[in-house]
Amino acid sequence: MVSAPIAPNRPVLGIGIAGVVLGAGYLVQARQYPLGSPAAPGPGVFPLVVGALMVVGGLGTAIGALRRPAARPVGWPRGPALQRITLLGAAAVVFVVFLRSIGYPVVAALLAYTAMHVCGYRTVLARLVCAAVISAVTYWLLTGLLGLRLPPGILGG
Amino acid sequence: MTALDGLLDGIAVLVTPTNLAAVAVGVLLGTLVGVLPGIGPLGAMALLLVGTSDLRPETALILLAGVYYGSAYGGSTTSILMGIPGEAASVVTAIDGHRMALRGRAGAALTVAAVGSFVAGTIAVVGVMLFAPTLAAWGVALGPPEYFAMALLGLFALSRLGGNTTAQGLLILGFGLALATIGLDPVGGVTRFTFGLDALLQGIGLVPVAIGLFGIPELLEIAERGAKAERVRSVRWRELFPTRREWRRSIPAISRGTVVGFLAGILPGPLPVVSTFASWKLEKRLSRHPEEFGQGAIEGVAGPESANNAATTGQMVPVLALGVPFGPATAILLSALLLQGIQPGPQLLTVHPDIFWAVIASMYVGNLALLVLNLPLVGLWVRILRLPAGVLLALVVLFVMVGTFADGNSTTDLVVMLALGAISYLLRKVGLDVTPIILAIVLGAILENSMRQSLFMSRGDLAVFVERPATLALLLVTAIVVVAPALRRLVRPSVRSRTGPPAIGAAEDRSSSIGRRSR
Numbered sequence: 001m002v003s004a005p006i007a008p009n010r011p012v013l014g015i016g017i018a019g020v021v022l023g024a025g026y027l028v029q030a031r032q033y034p035l036g037s038p039a040a041p042g043p044g045v046f047p048l049v050v051g052a053l054m055v056v057g058g059l060g061t062a063i064g065a066l067r068r069p070a071a072r073p074v075g076w077p078r079g080p081a082l083q084r085i086t087l088l089g090a091a092a093v094v095f096v097v098f099l100r101s102i103g104y105p106v107v108a109a110l111l112a113y114t115a116m117h118v119c120g121y122r123t124v125l126a127r128l129v130c131a132a133v134i135s136a137v138t139y140w141l142l143t144g145l146l147g148l149r150l151p152p153g154i155l156g157g
Numbered sequence: 158m159t160a161l162d163g164l165l166d167g168i169a170v171l172v173t174p175t176n177l178a179a180v181a182v183g184v185l186l187g188t189l190v191g192v193l194p195g196i197g198p199l200g201a202m203a204l205l206l207v208g209t210s211d212l213r214p215e216t217a218l219i220l221l222a223g224v225y226y227g228s229a230y231g232g233s234t235t236s237i238l239m240g241i242p243g244e245a246a247s248v249v250t251a252i253d254g255h256r257m258a259l260r261g262r263a264g265a266a267l268t269v270a271a272v273g274s275f276v277a278g279t280i281a282v283v284g285v286m287l288f289a290p291t292l293a294a295w296g297v298a299l300g301p302p303e304y305f306a307m308a309l310l311g312l313f314a315l316s317r318l319g320g321n322t323t324a325q326g327l328l329i330l331g332f333g334l335a336l337a338t339i340g341l342d343p344v345g346g347v348t349r350f351t352f353g354l355d356a357l358l359q360g361i362g363l364v365p366v367a368i369g370l371f372g373i374p375e376l377l378e379i380a381e382r383g384a385k386a387e388r389v390r391s392v393r394w395r396e397l398f399p400t401r402r403e404w405r406r407s408i409p410a411i412s413r414g415t416v417v418g419f420l421a422g423i424l425p426g427p428l429p430v431v432s433t434f435a436s437w438k439l440e441k442r443l444s445r446h447p448e449e450f451g452q453g454a455i456e457g458v459a460g461p462e463s464a465n466n467a468a469t470t471g472q473m474v475p476v477l478a479l480g481v482p483f484g485p486a487t488a489i490l491l492s493a494l495l496l497q498g499i500q501p502g503p504q505l506l507t508v509h510p511d512i513f514w515a516v517i518a519s520m521y522v523g524n525l526a527l528l529v530l531n532l533p534l535v536g537l538w539v540r541i542l543r544l545p546a547g548v549l550l551a552l553v554v555l556f557v558m559v560g561t562f563a564d565g566n567s568t569t570d571l572v573v574m575l576a577l578g579a580i581s582y583l584l585r586k587v588g589l590d591v592t593p594i595i596l597a598i599v600l601g602a603i604l605e606n607s608m609r610q611s612l613f614m615s616r617g618d619l620a621v622f623v624e625r626p627a628t629l630a631l632l633l634v635t636a637i638v639v640v641a642p643a644l645r646r647l648v649r650p651s652v653r654s655r656t657g658p659p660a661i662g663a664a665e666d667r668s669s670s671i672g673r674r675s676r
Contacts, residue, residue, distance in 0.1 A: 038617025054331035060324025112551035121547025
């Protein structure tokens with residue numbers, strides 16, 4: 001009886017290949033730093049070792065993925081779940097990009113609203129009110145009590 | 158002057174309204190910043206440093222030291238309740254502590270963490286008091302080859318956490334070490350892998366890495382599930398107390414964690430973080446129920462939390478006895494002395510014994526204050542879970558973002574956090590554990606620095622790594638750790654060894670503490 005071929009663990013195979021590519025790119029960059037001498041190793045020595053480690057680890061991971069099937073299928077998010085993750089991720093990116101220009105109060109309110117939205121918190125109005133309150137209270141707590149410097153942005157001055 | 162005489166003098170200095178207030182404020186503030194994910198002790202201490210110039214030297218040190226070891230306890234609270242580590246050293250507690258919370262044992266986990274921290278911290282203070290000069294001298298006697306071997310052993314021994322295969326562990330370790338090389342080269346000051354970005358000159362910070370690797374995936378998984386706002390069952394008073402069986406299992410773990418942590422703390426480097434992982438592995442290896450680790454084993458909370466607090470206290474040894482900070486937090490403590498015009502170093506004990514012993518006395522009082530104040534406040538922390546899921550998620554997300562931003566006032570840190578968060582989420586989905594990355598960040602600079610210094614010392618002769626007995630022994634142990642899994646498979650091919658917990662968040666039945674069903 002002929003046994004069925006082993007299906008590769010595609011996600012782990014992808015990670016292994018990505019590791020090899022990343023490690024190779026890292027090695028290319030690492031070669032630009034001086035190696036020095038055995039008695040005075042330069043800043044390029046350690047990165048060469050690290051890059052080799054990544055390439056070897058990536059190869060081993062890829063080979064292992066070809067030889068061993070996945071223990072269980074990966075539960076990638078789909079449909080509404082993917083939308084929720086995308087929404088929260090996008091709000092986080094907006095927070096980072098516009099933090100200094102628009103300011104913490106506005107981007108924090110947007111991020112808070114999005115977080116409540118993905119959790120299905122009550123109504124749109126309730127989310128808007130809560131987001132504004134959370135933004136204002138956290139801004140006061142963090143800047144007033146803890147003395148952190150947060151950009152006030154368009155609401156400052 | 159005997160140690161006891163010194164301690165009594167220190168108590169006399171400590172027992173003033175100002176200094177006692179400094180203890181209370183320090184531990185409470187430390188617990189608060191430890192609880193809030195992202196806003197770590199370093200940020201709080203750095204902010205307070207400016208204000209300490211108006212205080213007396215011993216008061217300044219007492220306040221900052223209180224924040225330092227208070228945060229060690231506070232970080233465990235967020236790890237247990239939310240599965241999001243409040244600081245890097247609380248990462249391990251999130252593994253089993255959060256699982257206990259999901260089973261309704263949050264109070265027990267928090268109590269064991271509090272008591273373990275108190276016991277470990279108090280015993281460690283005794284160690285500081287009695288053995289500071291001797292222990293510091295032993296630590297100084299170790300050279301770069303020993304530090305290289307220790308760092309190598311730590312990385313390889315712990316790289317297979319989470320069930321990663323050897324190859325996967327090497328890949329993830331390599332990735333972490335690559336991150337550690339970004340910025341200024343520790344020896345020559347050459348900029349590496351910054352690609353012209355000034356923001357990367359100082360390298361990748363530990364806070365964005367820790368939050369990105371462990372906090373962001375949690376939040377993404379909550380969003381993925383779309384946790385609904387459900388009432389969380391209130392925790393009754395009696396649920397705050399561990400059962401007799403839980404105490405029986407915790408006490409030996411607390412004892413061992415104290416020893417592991419204290420020994421790690423007195424050595425150079427951010428070993429408190431490593432000591433928590435080492436304690437977890439030790440407890441799993443010694444446990445009669447190793448299968449429970451990663452699923453809510455109480456030893457997985459008791460041991461690492463005790464190790465963390467003991468190591469945090471142990472780090473006071475070199476800074477008080479030698480004036481040498483072995484971590485960023487103790488560097489800030491030292492800065493407080495310099496701001497006061499006091500020269501730290503071995504002469505601190507003889508020239509300013511009042512400061513030396515007052516700080517040690519404050520650590521006894523501070524540990525007691527942590528236990529007395531935080532056990533009643535456990536109910537308050539647990540009640541946080543009763544907030545609607547959406548509101549809780551909004552607060553946690555904001556604190557995570559702000560905490561990372563505030564660490565260096567840099568949006569680059571936020572970018573790093575989000576990028577690592579996305580990578581960690583993907584890796585966890587396919588069953589890989591990302592814990593080795595943070596170990597590599599912590600130990601990478603030590604590894605490279607000590608390697609290069611060793612070769613400087615020996616003028617390029619690699620024999621320096623085998624001529625010294627301690628180095629040779631450590632390297633042999635490392636080799637055994639690397640080849641042992643392969644040997645085990647050769648001897649027992651039918652049994653696949655598992656040396657670590659399931660990857661954090663990879664278990665299909667994992668559910669978040671936010672939006673738990675009411676029972």
